[in-house]
Amino acid sequence: MTAPVLRGSGLAQSFGQRTLYQDVTFEVAGGEVFVILGGSGCGKTTLLRQCIGLLAPTAGSVELLGEDIYAAEAPARDAVLRRIGVMFQSGALFGSMTLLENVMLPLEVHTDLPPSARSRIARLKLGLVGLADAAARLPAEISGGMVKRAAIARALALDPPLLFLDEPSAGLDPVTSAGLDRLILDLRRDLSLTFVVVTHELASILAIADRCLMLDHEAQGVIATGDPRRLRDESEDPKVRAFFRREAA
Amino acid sequence: MAQAATLASADRGEARVLSLRGQLDVAAAGVLWTGALREAAAQPERPLVIDLTALELCDTAGAALLLAIEQERPGATIEGAQPHVAAVLERARAALVAPPTPPPSPPVPWHVVIVQGLVSAGDGFAYLGEAVLAVLHVPSRLRQFRRADLMRSADQAGVRAVPLVLLLGLLMGLILAFQSLVPMRRFGADLYVANLVAISLLRELGPLLASVVLAGRSGSAFAAEIGTMKVNQEVDALATMGIDPMTMLVLPRMAAALLVMPVLTVLLEVAGLLGMSVVLVGSGIPMTAIANQVMEWVQPADFYGGLAKAVVFGTVVAAIGCRAGLNAGNGPRAVGEAATAAVVGGIVATIVLDGVFAVLFFRLGL
Numbered sequence: 149m150t151a152p153v154l155r156g157s158g159l160a161q162s163f164g165q166r167t168l169y170q171d172v173t174f175e176v177a178g179g180e181v182f183v184i185l186g187g188s189g190c191g192k193t194t195l196l197r198q199c200i201g202l203l204a205p206t207a208g209s210v211e212l213l214g215e216d217i218y219a220a221e222a223p224a225r226d227a228v229l230r231r232i233g234v235m236f237q238s239g240a241l242f243g244s245m246t247l248l249e250n251v252m253l254p255l256e257v258h259t260d261l262p263p264s265a266r267s268r269i270a271r272l273k274l275g276l277v278g279l280a281d282a283a284a285r286l287p288a289e290i291s292g293g294m295v296k297r298a299a300i301a302r303a304l305a306l307d308p309p310l311l312f313l314d315e316p317s318a319g320l321d322p323v324t325s326a327g328l329d330r331l332i333l334d335l336r337r338d339l340s341l342t343f344v345v346v347t348h349e350l351a352s353i354l355a356i357a358d359r360c361l362m363l364d365h366e367a368q369g370v371i372a373t374g375d376p377r378r379l380r381d382e383s384e385d386p387k388v389r390a391f392f393r394r395e396a397a
Numbered sequence: 398m399a400q401a402a403t404l405a406s407a408d409r410g411e412a413r414v415l416s417l418r419g420q421l422d423v424a425a426a427g428v429l430w431t432g433a434l435r436e437a438a439a440q441p442e443r444p445l446v447i448d449l450t451a452l453e454l455c456d457t458a459g460a461a462l463l464l465a466i467e468q469e470r471p472g473a474t475i476e477g478a479q480p481h482v483a484a485v486l487e488r489a490r491a492a493l494v495a496p497p498t499p500p501p502s503p504p505v506p507w508h509v510v511i512v513q514g515l516v517s518a519g520d521g522f523a524y525l526g527e528a529v530l531a532v533l534h535v536p537s538r539l540r541q542f543r544r545a546d547l548m549r550s551a552d553q554a555g556v557r558a559v560p561l562v563l564l565l566g567l568l569m570g571l572i573l574a575f576q577s578l579v580p581m582r583r584f585g586a587d588l589y590v591a592n593l594v595a596i597s598l599l600r601e602l603g604p605l606l607a608s609v610v611l612a613g614r615s616g617s618a619f620a621a622e623i624g625t626m627k628v629n630q631e632v633d634a635l636a637t638m639g640i641d642p643m644t645m646l647v648l649p650r651m652a653a654a655l656l657v658m659p660v661l662t663v664l665l666e667v668a669g670l671l672g673m674s675v676v677l678v679g680s681g682i683p684m685t686a687i688a689n690q691v692m693e694w695v696q697p698a699d700f701y702g703g704l705a706k707a708v709v710f711g712t713v714v715a716a717i718g719c720r721a722g723l724n725a726g727n728g729p730r731a732v733g734e735a736a737t738a739a740v741v742g743g744i745v746a747t748i749v750l751d752g753v754f755a756v757l758f759f760r761l762g763l
Contacts, residue, residue, distance in 0.1 A: 244730045260427040261458075268493075269423075269461045275492025276457065288727035307423050307456035338488040339457065340481065 152211075153178050153310050153342050154199060159208035161194050168194060169369045170207070174361050178309070181336060181343045181356045183376065186363035187391070192346045193237070193314055195363065199344065200312050201229050213310065230258060233303030237315040239295035241287040247274060247298045248283040254305040273301040277331060293324035297331065304335075310342045311335075317349040329355040350394065354380070362388060401425040402452065402459070404433055412444040415466070418451035421459030430462055437466040437473065445470045450477030460489035524720050528651070531643040538644045546649035554615035554650075554715075555657030559664060562610055566665035569602060570594060570672025578680055587682060591690040594673040599699045603666040605751060607658060608710035612743030616718030619650050620739035623722025624732040632723065647719040651712055658711025659704045666703070698763045706754050713750060714743040 152175040160170035168191040176182040184192050197203040199210055201217050209216050215228045241250050251270035255261055261269065274283050277297040287295055296316055303311055316332070317325040329352050335341050347353060353360060353376050360379070362372040364387055372379050372388045380392035402421035407414045415436055419425070437445060447466060449455075455463070455478075463486060467473055478486060535542055577590045623646055626632050635642050670691070677687050718739035725735040 255423070259423055259458075261423075261430055265426070265430045265461070265465070268465060269426075269458050272457055272461045272464075272489055272492050275494070276488065280492065280494070286730075288731070304457070307458055338484055 151178060152176060153213055154182075154344060155211040156195070156199065157209050157211070159195065159198060159210070160206045161191060161198065161203070162206045167368050168365070169363055172208070172361075172363070172370055174370070174373065176310075176342060176344055178342050179336065179340055180358045181332065181345065183353050183357035183360040184344065184346045184363065185348055185353055185360050185376075185391070187348065187365065190363040190365040192348070192363060196312055196314055196344070196346045200232060200234050201225065230306060231308050231310070233300075233306070233308040233311045235296065235299040235303045235311070235313045235316060237318055239287065239299040241295060241298055241302065243287050246284050246286055247279060247290070247301070250287070250298065251302045251305050254302070258306060270301075270305065273304050274298070276304065276335065277301045291324075293320050293328065296320065296328060300331070300335075304339075307339075309340075310344070313343060313345045313347075315347055316345060317347060317352045322351070325349065325352060326355070328352075332356050350392065362391065400453075402429060404429055404436065406436055409446065412446050413440055414446045414448050416448040416451065420454040421452055421462065422454065422456045423458035426458040426462045430465075433462060433466060434469055437469045441470070445473040447473055447475045448477050449475060449479070449482055452478070452482055455482040455485050457485060457489050457492075460486050461493075464489060464493060521720075525716070527643050528647060528716060531641060531648055534641075535644065535648065538641060541640050541644040542648055543645060544649075546645075547653050550615075550619075550650045550653035551657055553618060554611060554653055555660060558610055558614055558657075558661060561614070562607060562661050562665045563668045565606055565610065566598075566603075566668030567672040569606065569665075570598065570669035570674075571676055572672075573597065573602075573669075574673040574676035578676060582680075587677075587680065588686060588690055590677060591673065591682075591687045592694040595670060595691045595695050596699055598666050598669040598673075599695060599703045601703075601751070603662045603669065604658075604703050604707040604710055605747065607662040607665050607707055608714055608747040609744055610661070611654060611658060611711055612714045612718070612740050612747065615650075615654065616714045616721075616739040616743040617736040619715060619718035620721040620725070620735040621732050623647075623719055624725035624735035627723060627725045628727060628731060642723065647716070647723070650719055651715045654711040654715035655708055658707040662703060662707035702754075702758055702763055706751065709750060709754075710747050713746050717742040717746055 154176040156172055156174050159172040161168045172195065174182075184195055186192050194203065198205045199212065201210075201212070204218050210218060212228050213231055215224060217225050217228055220228070241247070242253070245253070248267065248270050251273050252266050255266040255269060259266070271280060271283055274280050277300050279294060279297050279301060282290055282294060282298070287298070290298070300311070300313070300316075303313075313332070316328050320328065332343055332345070333356060336343060343356070345352075345356065357376045359374060360372075360376045361370055362379070363369065364371045367387075371385055372383060376392070379388055383389055383392070400419040402417050402419040402425040405416045405418070407416065415433070421429075447463065449463075463475065467475070475486070531538075573594045574590055577593050578587060581587055581590050581593075623632070626646070632642050632646070635645060674684065674687055678684055721735040721739040721742065724738075725731040
């Protein structure tokens, strides 16, 4: 078993009097594709935002690449956060920059590479996601699937060992979505990356996940963890069964 | 602690060997890049071997460096790569396969540019026609004409612009009076500064400056607001709901501008006359003399002509702002471009129309 690259311990999140979830504990091992799933409004994206340092949990701790990011001093925390890549649900590409410039931005800010090297590396990243011929295009000029791929390329800019993807398949057709799943598995295999993916797309979950964690808003926490295929076939929990069998609650 | 990659050069018979040791990640690649390429380019007559036996880790930035060395020295041999390093290298090599270069676009012929210009001008006239049609259809689409939007736009374009307009008017009156007073005094014509400034303000500067303020404050705001709606597909949503965007989005803003511009113009003129009076009274001319001079020389046509201009300027500036928003492209940059187009278009149109009014008033003997 590889050492965990991400560990959430006793995580809770409340908004005023309303508790979204509590006592969420999990570990993600290096090289895994770990999926956070659940119905709408259960707190998947909130949990992701806690994991990437954007939202301090009401209780609990997040250990990212061996560092407790909410207890660490700012420099140590920033150093850890530079070693992760995040793809946001909308892609969050900078609309005024070409795809190449989007990918080059983290390299410009965080490395001493000469400009020609930055450009070369950024083109390589775009090539890794199959966008080598779209480097000069603006985000507004490409399709939704290409935006997601470009966002993954930007997340890969600094070669992080750990990537977080928020709803990578949202709004994509099944073929494009399957292509993105393939890309995630290829990158994991070729670059030994770890992925934490938030999604509720059943086909994607079954295609990419090694393990998953299922949140539920009524239970205000985790209702299942493990191999999604086993959960689908063996779980006795009615909510888990309903989710995996696409049954109305 | 991970050891950052280092580069060493050695000889092996005929060949030069560049050995990489340690962890070649993005940081190490940044440090080594220039030196490694220089080393690779040296002694081109000798075969080059890149020895990766002691390379423990290589990420895609490191792979980019190795491939850059390979490109610098075609025929260089990479040897000793551990399986995970070789896999990253192979993936990077596949990703860097150059896509086919698209053929350069041929230059656009001059006649196409002219046609495009004419088409664009035609679009402008079509837009005016649409606006007129929308006005004619308002009685049958009264529910689409939101009075709340009209009031909000009037508040934004009018009430909130009052302090700025008063300040600009006051400063303009002060400056014009002061600048005119110095040369006029040399000819003993101090008192005529009142005529000069009053007529300039009422006929020209009042409506012109108010229109520039409207273009800068509200034309750009209209463009940004409607442009954002366009980007978010809200305009498309209106169309699919059978709601005319022209009636719902454009007409309230045009009507608001039409209503507030005369008021802003009068306020600017009053503030300007006040500023002028301050300078003239300060220079020793009595207030009654200034008032008499203005009343005697300023004709009602000067005042009403200025107001007529203000109404036209305001309507056109608002129409241009709304059109810039409706024509916005996609993405956040498009909203900025629409706002810029609204301000530039509004100011240019104001000055062109001012010229038209000058000729018209001359012909009418006003």
